Amino acid sequence: MLRKALGDRIAADAATFLDMMADDGVMEFPYAPPGLTTRLEGKAAIARHLDSLGEMIASDGMGEPTVYATTDPDVTIVEFEGFGHGVSTGEAYDQRYISVIRTHAGRIVQYRDYWNPLVVLRALRGGAAIADLTEGVTDHG
Template sequence: MSTQEQIRNAAQATFKNHLEFLSSGEIEKWVDLFEENGILEFPYGPADFPKQVIGKTELYEYMQNFPKHFSVSFENLHFHATESPNVVIAEFTSNGKAISTDKPYNQQYISVVTTNDDGKILKYVDFWNPLVAMEAINAPLSNFVNQ
């Protein structure tokens, strides 16, 4: 196996672990997938939502309550070919619910993730639809627009 294939396999394995750790509520293991100053970015987040979360401490603080709010499994994972073995482009879905409302949380995602050669996440850009999350938790749209 070439070095490029090893790097690509490590990047894709990290992505699969990301989905597993998030769905099983293992947030500390999820954070450990990131490089010390790793970045999680949300280009489509609502107005009150952070655009970036940087570093392991912020990542943990941001994600620690995810398992208390959502119960999800991730499905239909598809990796797209990339020129760089350090870049993962993935499409996948979530199947789950918001715990507080018992309403469905079924989301479609596209993620662009850059890793170092050891598979640690340097940058994770998360493309998701915030309206799906808002509906699942009964958040009024007015909380997120025109502010």
């Protein structure tokens, strides 16, 4: 999905997400709740994070990306959905992402990943965790 979204901004020999990352690439998670990782520096740290994530959330696929061009040719904004489930709970993990990606010399040097932490909470702790969090809150829309 990401190769399709980034096209020729990524080197042809980069087959996996980690291949696409620069050795000193950075991932940032601005919406991560307190206590969770907000920044990873370097390909090795990113690999460890992805391995641990795979133990908690099983991926069932990704939706088609919507790609937004920017005035900076090295920056791409990608909107997409990821589908999966919590490994221990079986709860759905249906996440919408907005990623701001900076590339240089055919590799990703910065990947800023915006996602909904409540979707993660439900997948990892179950629907009751969301109910507890939102109890007493009403929609005034």
